[in-house]
Amino acid sequence: MEKYIVFDKALTKADHVVLQSxxxxxxxxxxxxxxxxxxxxxxxxSGIGSEESSSSGDEAKAFALQxxxxxxxxxxxxxxxxxxxxxAFEPTIVLSVDDCDAHLHPxxxxxxxxxxxxxxxxIVRHETDVxxxxxxxxxxxxxxxxxxxxxxxxxxxxxxxxxxxxxYYVGTYTLxxxxxxxxxxxxxKTYGLFDRAFPYILDPLMGHTWNTYYYxxxxxxxxxxxxxxxxxxxxxxxxxxxxxxxxxxxxxxxxVWLDLPLYFLGKNRPALAFKAAGSEFATYAYYYFMSRVxxxxxTLFVYILPLLMLRMGLMxxxxxxxxxxxxxxxxSDFRSSITVxxxxxxxxxxxxxxxxxxxxxxxxxxNLVKQISANAQAxxxxxxxxxxxxxxxxxxxxxxxxxxxxxxxxEQVQTILDYVGxxxxxxxxxxxxxxxxxxxxxxxxxxxxxxPVTVDWNNGxxxxxxxxxxxxxxxxxxxxx
Numbered sequence: 001m002e003k004y005i006v007f008d009k010a011l012t013k014a015d016h017v018v019l020q021s022x023x024x025x026x027x028x029x030x031x032x033x034x035x036x037x038x039x040x041x042x043x044x045x046s047g048i049g050s051e052e053s054s055s056s057g058d059e060a061k062a063f064a065l066q067x068x069x070x071x072x073x074x075x076x077x078x079x080x081x082x083x084x085x086x087x088a089f090e091p092t093i094v095l096s097v098d099d100c101d102a103h104l105h106p107x108x109x110x111x112x113x114x115x116x117x118x119x120x121x122x123i124v125r126h127e128t129d130v131x132x133x134x135x136x137x138x139x140x141x142x143x144x145x146x147x148x149x150x151x152x153x154x155x156x157x158x159x160x161x162x163x164x165x166x167x168y169y170v171g172t173y174t175l176x177x178x179x180x181x182x183x184x185x186x187x188x189k190t191y192g193l194f195d196r197a198f199p200y201i202l203d204p205l206m207g208h209t210w211n212t213y214y215y216x217x218x219x220x221x222x223x224x225x226x227x228x229x230x231x232x233x234x235x236x237x238x239x240x241x242x243x244x245x246x247x248x249x250x251x252x253x254x255x256v257w258l259d260l261p262l263y264f265l266g267k268n269r270p271a272l273a274f275k276a277a278g279s280e281f282a283t284y285a286y287y288y289f290m291s292r293v294x295x296x297x298x299t300l301f302v303y304i305l306p307l308l309m310l311r312m313g314l315m316x317x318x319x320x321x322x323x324x325x326x327x328x329x330x331x332s333d334f335r336s337s338i339t340v341x342x343x344x345x346x347x348x349x350x351x352x353x354x355x356x357x358x359x360x361x362x363x364x365x366x367n368l369v370k371q372i373s374a375n376a377q378a379x380x381x382x383x384x385x386x387x388x389x390x391x392x393x394x395x396x397x398x399x400x401x402x403x404x405x406x407x408x409x410x411e412q413v414q415t416i417l418d419y420v421g422x423x424x425x426x427x428x429x430x431x432x433x434x435x436x437x438x439x440x441x442x443x444x445x446x447x448x449x450x451x452p453v454t455v456d457w458n459n460g461x462x463x464x465x466x467x468x469x470x471x472x473x474x475x476x477x478x479x480x481x
Contacts, residue, residue, distance in 0.1 A: 184411035207310030222460025
């Protein structure tokens with residue numbers, strides 16, 4: 001059976017490891033079965049009987065132990081490749097290419113790629129995000145110059161090629177922006193100014209209006225979680241109905257500028273309503289300005305067409321993903337789910353524990369989350385290698401754990417306050433009664449930030465304090481018995 005497994009060159013190293021483990025499992029089972037049949041035939045021919053000899057059982061155990069040892073080595077190798085502290089760490093360089101070093105001449109790898117990796121690891125906020133810096137460089141050396149040339153000298157051939165290039169880029173850029181809006185940045189603090197500025201240059205080129213993705217996704221979508229008040233929810237629509245689909249897409253397409261501010265006003269958050277509307281209309285004004293000053297044709301291809309295509313893509317994606325919302329309990333995290341799309345090169349969710357080593361409570365939380373992370377890593381790899389025992393222990397994918405004693409940035413504090421909600425603000429910032437007061441106190445003294453705080457950036461959740469059950473619930477993990 002193992003001969004039917006194809007080790008394609010396009011597979012990732014992790015894929016190879018999983019398939020090799022599967023092939024060993026099949027080979028071991030086949031050998032044990034074959035030996036059992038041979039023993040059975042030998043016993044029948046000798047007239048002794050068909051009782052199974054203990055030797056076949058010993059052989060089966062030996063094969064199993066050998067296979068388990070190989071699996072342990074495979075798991076250790078995969079963990080090391082994703083651990084920045086390991087000498088075997090292999091960060092992703094470009095999201096569309098695996099194992100870049102294997103495609104380069106040894107001299108280019110040694111004197112170009114490896115020095116770049118070392119430099120990039122110090123520039124990005126998390127060392128596993130080297131690919132994000134690479135793609136930033138790509139966008140600023142292709143998209144930006146191409147747009148400038150179009151505004152300077154427009155041709156339809158160049159315009160069409162530029163639009164196709166942007167559509168190729170938009171998926172990876174949106175993935176990067178998803179990380180950016182949840183973490184309030186992807187680069188190290190030293191590069192904070194550029195980190196905050198680049199979205200205002202690149203967002204319109206990729207079809208995003210300024211800050212709308214942040215307000216819609218973080219401030220609204222993660223708060224509602226596909227529930228009845230979520231503007232992205234498909235719960236009110238018949239999913240095999242073309243008119244319903246057109247209504248769903250059309251509403252976001254033409255009315256997001258109104259729906260999102262009205263949502264915030266309905267939640268008694270007028271400041272967010274003003275910011276969301278202001279960002280959207282500021283982008284529209286920028287489009288108009290560019291069309292009048294530089295040219296309508298260039299503006300159409302550089303800004304308007306990417307905007308239309310992205311919004312269509314986002315809504316089609318939501319329609320496909322938000323498929324299983326429980327009509328009886330739409331707010332339940334346990335009875336509702338979304339489809340899982342297997343996206344190659346998916347970056348890990350990032351969980352940060354803001355830790356204080358001298359605090360026993362903080363130490364308990366750090367150790368707890370370390371254990372959850374270890375279980376998630378081992379469980380996912382074992383599950384891929386066909387052992388499903390770990391899946392009874394957890395229900396989430398592996399994540400990148402960052403335990404730090406450094407204080408968060410002001411932007412991160414603001415995001416954390418949104419995640420924990422108004423009632424938990426005093427648990428994050430000592431003596432604060434609301435968000436404005438909390439940010440003021442934090443700016444005056446970083447010591448006002450209370451630890452531990454555990455943040456799941458990608459899923460928009462945070463727990464202040466050492467409530468173990470809440471942390472386990474947030475990370476969608478069951479405590480092992």
